[in-house]
Amino acid sequence: MAQAERERLRVVMFPWLAHGHITPYLELARRLTLPTTTTSPIDVTVHLVSTPINLATIAHHETDRISLVPLHLPAVEDGDLPASLHTTRHLPPRLMPKLKRACDLAAAAFGAILDEISPDVVVYDFIQPWAPLEAEKRRIPAVHFSTCSAAATAFFAHGLLGERGAFPFDAISLGGDGEDARHVEITCRDDDDGEGVVAERDRLPLSLARSSEFVAVKTCDEIEQKYIDYLSNLIGKEIVPCGPLLVHDSGLESERVIRWLNGKETRSVVFVSFGTEYFMSEKQLSRMARGLELTGAKFLWVVRFPAAAEGSDGDGAVARAMPGWFTPSAEKGMVVEGWAPQRRVLGHRACGAFVTHCGWSSVVEAMAAGVPMVAMPLHIDQPINAGLAAELGVAARVVAPLGEEFEAEDVACAVSAVMTRSEEAEAMRRRARELREVVARRDADDAAQIGALVHRMARLCGKAVAVPN
Template sequence: MAQAERECMRVVMFPWLAHGHINPYLELAKRLVAASPDDHLDVVVHLVSTPANLAPLAHHQTDRIRLVELHLPALPGLPPALHTTKGLPAHLMPALKRACDLAAPRFGALLDQLCPDIVVYDFLQPWAPLEAAARGVPAVHFNTFSAAAKAFVVHCLKNERTPTAFPFETISLGGADEDAKYTARLISRDDGTALIPERDRLPLSLERSSGFVAIKTCADIERKYVDYLSQLVGKEVVPTGPLLVDSSGSEAKRDGGRIMRWLDGKEPGSVVLVSFGSEYFMSDRQMAQMARGLELSRVPYLWVVRFPNAEDDARGAARSMPRGFKPARGLVVEGWAPQWRILSHRSCGAFLTHCGWSSVLESMAAGVPMVALPLHIDQPLNANLAVELGAAAARVKQERFGEFKAEDVARAVRSAVNGRERVAARRRARELREVVARNNGDDRQIATLLQRMARLCGKGQAVPN
């Protein structure tokens, strides 16, 4: 019997212009490409972004994962080097979104050149599925936030005129009115120049997704939130798994030796890793309170700090460590640090984190309890989810998000690393590690996504259900 002829499915992926979005898209691309040979279907992915974002990713390009440049229109004060959120001053974010929206015809021209079978797009570009539809191409929204956070925002937007309580009390920020107020702040960042109102981007992206929505999460952890999101949008929501990035090879080539040697000299479970993501910059006051709090905790700490490159930053970000600060109990690392290797080190006993979704997943994957200090966007919702799951051993008290005191930092860190609750917290962290590892290694989730995508574009009829 003749062997079934292999088909090719050409996929265009278009994440938002931030590495926190691009990295999950790239990892999903790798897994789709790796999954396809057994299914009589070869997948070729074209990952679209700006030159500023693609330059550091050049080594990921293969014959089946291709990086495609999208050149944004020129706008005053927004040179091509700033066509990325990395190092972008806060006041230029509306300009970046506007430039991206103005690039819709150029994206359409790329689709004409690439002739994809399907487009996978991010929520900030709700016009991408329209460009695809104009060419008879289906398009699917891939969400890189937690299902709990996404369901929360969609729920609040749907009930905007008459706020109703989010049906999961553990995720709520204090009842219907508080939830509505927080969501309103999230969508009120327009400066009057936006081509698409901020509040419309997510609903339109979900509405225009062809048939289903994909989401970066573990089904075993967020099943009820996946189901509720599906109910809200009236479409199937397909989990991809946590899409953990195996970056050990690239990290080994970078200067992490000093950090690992420092960790090697510490007792097992004695160190708290402190990091607030690659694109959040603390104010002078926040830096001062954090520095004092870490010293007051009397716990060894590894603090990863970042400062903006831009000369002008409307957020009032700190430019240096607090005057006179000398870390007596910790190691301060500026810029990059091998987060996964640190979390996996035997001396790492807790992770003081902003609760960005990727950091929450990495912490659970490493089996390290979190100390939650959410600052903005989806982070408070992720922090609530981490507490619900038992993944957070402690939470730093805040008057408002971003307003914390040194004494509360110290109290939360001590509790997580040396408190009576640490034994139960570490036991629960080990349980969650097994769950996340199982989901990350479950090829069936990617196979399901691949099957849904193939069905949309009439490819891979041999792909099993």
């Protein structure tokens, strides 16, 4: 087919204002806009919408097929949410309700963006269930793309949609019907004194209900088929897996970390990181430090602080936050503030275990690297992801009641269970290697799943008829 005859599909993407959501959306945009094969009749362009503070960090990803579109949030009461905090990155937890409210109040501004771009399809996140309504006003189909696991989405959908009976998958249940319901209630409670534009417990159900014909999910059917099927049955819509959507690390900041790892023995280092959005308390920092010390293993530990706690002297903030007795030698351990090249670390021969909060991207990246996990879930979808990783045979869980503080001894015990030469640890490493082949292969060979997504979106707006199998 000649280039002039190819259909063009204009897509507006609107992720939640968090790095952990923007990154998968941006990676999906990159893959959707890669040069298509000569047999494909559709060319895709993407307009990714976010706040200026978020777009500044990804400006280098803009191409002739991916444009970045600023969304200016309205001012909220009290004036303590400046434009520099229109992102969850370094956002103090107390301001999260205000950020959600400000985003909700930007519905009209988002609608104006749609008027200007006139896209064929809108792809939106679950925090913004009003986005498909703005699209519907303009007769534009809208699709929910979930950056969470199918298991976690199904877990919360089961609880929020009022399904009778217990969640039917014991392996990722949090301890029975009562505990599951309690976790859903705590996660989805309103923290804004009832002044929110959208009730927290309504965000996910409305986003799923308003998605046109299908829901796209960052996952692979090889690792989540039964949860994909259950979610589809719950909401009465097709679930379209988009693959792991692994992102390649880059940046000069990573070289110091990699040089340190290069001097370590194979599988001798414990990598500790709790994602881009979580900030440990002083008590948690102290207990983690003690737990790592008890293991006797070498470690690479990434720590983060909210904006109010950031220091201008780099590692000085780390030194002030750590307990005074914690002074590991350069040979024994490295503590990094803010960021480390997670995929490069996980893929390094020296990495033997990953202590993780079990955010979905971190779980997928660990599986893609074949690194066993020490699961320390904190909140939201993380306990369900931890259960899934354990069910798949690639994680040991820190034994601590959900919502309660972990103990240093619990950390040391779980790390030792992964790092030793016991039969259980060897079985976990073997299973991790097996999953590495599955996840890495699905990520590299993504033409079919991305092509299927393109054709489904095109069909929504009358630009394609057939959907490839």
